């Protein structure tokens with residue numbers, strides 16, 4: 001069967017796995033069996049996608065990222081260079097914890113900055129933004145900006161990646177897209193134009 005994705009000659013792709021049309025896989029990356037990668041994804045250099053991982057469409061994985069079993073990334077997720085996922089909370093070399101992996105769910109449009117670490121067992125909300133170098137140890141709400149170690153709520157980010165400043169009515173405008181957002185009871189809803 002003709003393949004509809006690109007893989008550099010140094011990439012290793014184990015069968016069976018599913019790779020969507022238009023996806024590109026770059027130098028020295030390893031795609032492991034039973035994983036599912038959507039359409040138009042970009043898998044950078046020296047990336048590992050472990051067994052049973054699911055990546056949606058248009059997911060961008062920058063260089064030197066390992067996506068471990070237990071991780072799910074929805075469409076349009078951005079994984080910054082050298083960010084780190086985990087899948088065991090309390091690893092010990094001499095204790096076998098295979099099959100005890102804690103899930104990490106990264107919702108649509110979320111960005112994880114360079115060198116950030118995501119401690120497993122948490123959900124990162126849609127369009128949330130994790131600053132470079134953050135260590136995430138909790139769930140993250142939709143559109144929230146989290147920075148630092150341990151990562152704390154610093155503000156809110158638009159779908160276009162701009163800080164949102166809310167007026168007295170709880171409305172904010174994205175300076176790039178002109179789309180509006182409403183903040184109510186600590187939650188953001190997307191209004192649009």
Ligand SMILES: CC(C)(COP(=O)(O)OP(=O)(O)OC[C@H]1O[C@@H](n2cnc3c(N)ncnc32)[C@H](O)[C@@H]1OP(=O)(O)O)[C@@H](O)C(=O)NCCC(=O)NCCS
Nearest residue numbers: 080081112113114115130131132133134145147148154163
């Ligand atoms: C989070 C981020 C988007 C914030 O950018 P910004 O809105 O321009 O923020 P500012 O630089 O004005 O900083 C705002 C505040 O957040 C803090 N902050 C910003 N980024 C931070 C980070 N990564 N870690 C800790 N604190 C951070 C600043 O110290 C500042 O704090 P203060 O208000 O107490 O003074 C940016 O700093 C970042 O980390 N981007 C990720 C870059 C990346 O990894 N790209 C990967 C592809 S190359």
